[in-house]
Amino acid sequence: MAHYKLTYFNLRGRAEISRYLFAYSGKKYEDHRIEAADWPKIKPTIPFGKIPILEVDGVTIHQSLAIARYLARETGLAGQTPVEQALADAIVDTIDDFMTLFPWAEKNQDVRKQAFNDILTNKAPELLKDLDAFLGDNNWLVGKSVTWADFYWDVCSTTLLSCKPDLADSYPRLLALRDRVQALPAIAAWIQKRPKTIM
Ligand SMILES: N[C@@H](CCC(=O)N[C@@H](CS)C(=O)NCC(=O)O)C(=O)O
Structure with a gap:
């Protein structure tokens, strides 16, 4: 091993x-x-x-x-077919593009806070709207079973929600996806x- x-x-x-x-x-x-x-x-x-x-x-x-x-x-967990794998990669990259907008290493707390507020208030809604539409009424973002794209949504949204707890309140399907990931026993x-x- x-x-x-x-x-x-x-x-x-x-x-x-x-x-x-x-x-x-x-x-x-x-x-x-x-x-x-x-x-x-x-x-x-x-x-x-x-x-x-x-x-x-x-x-x-x-x-x-x-x-x-x-x-x-x-x-x-990469996706069951090459197309599913490409879609899972695309979702991960889309979420990651958003996460890299934040100035994580900024030392000036005022500058940091202002940038975070701006991104969470003005840029997050577009991502959430598109992710919600992509998920639709499916259980998982890609295919019929959980993939690493669902994990990435949970990991990143945990950090986003710690910055702005009501961030995804208008997107119950995205919040339910978090619940499904977090309910997986492991x-x-x-x-x-x-x-x-x-x-
Ligand atoms: N795109 C890279 C980014 C890696 C990165 O910037 N890591 C940061 C921590 S999140 C780091 O090593 N910072 C210390 C440094 O740059 O000296 C990845 O996803 O691994």
Whole structure:
């Protein structure tokens, strides 16, 4: 069995989608969380200088979505057909495009707050409207069973809702999708036991 080591900060952030996939698959892995204070000395040792990274039997994979897509394929959660896989990728990329609008690393709290408010108030509705239309009355975003796109929606919307709790109130179908993901036994167990972090 492969040895997996996932390295990230002690945050959900860009590693949480992979932690969901590990939880769902039941694969054992090392959830290696580094302290922010230690990052400057660790950064030069990491290929491309960014985290998360996943080491698989000593091979280092970078980029959170490349890592998660690999795990999704290994777990049967990438989509059942090539078209479903492309759709799941497209939904993940669409959500990720939105998440990358936020100035996560901004140190000036006033600037940060204003940018977050602007994005959550003015830009989020368009994404939510389109995602809701894409989901329609289906149980899952792509195909007839859960995929990593559903996990990504849950992971990212958890962070968005922590910033603006009423964000998705007009979209009960998207909120119900969160409930379905969080009710999957392995995901429910992970959410229960994971370290409590701000993001
Ligand atoms: N597109 C990359 C972004 C990676 C990234 O920017 N990681 C941040 C943490 S979320 C990081 O390593 N920050 C520390 C730094 O850039 O020195 C991914 O999805 O993995």
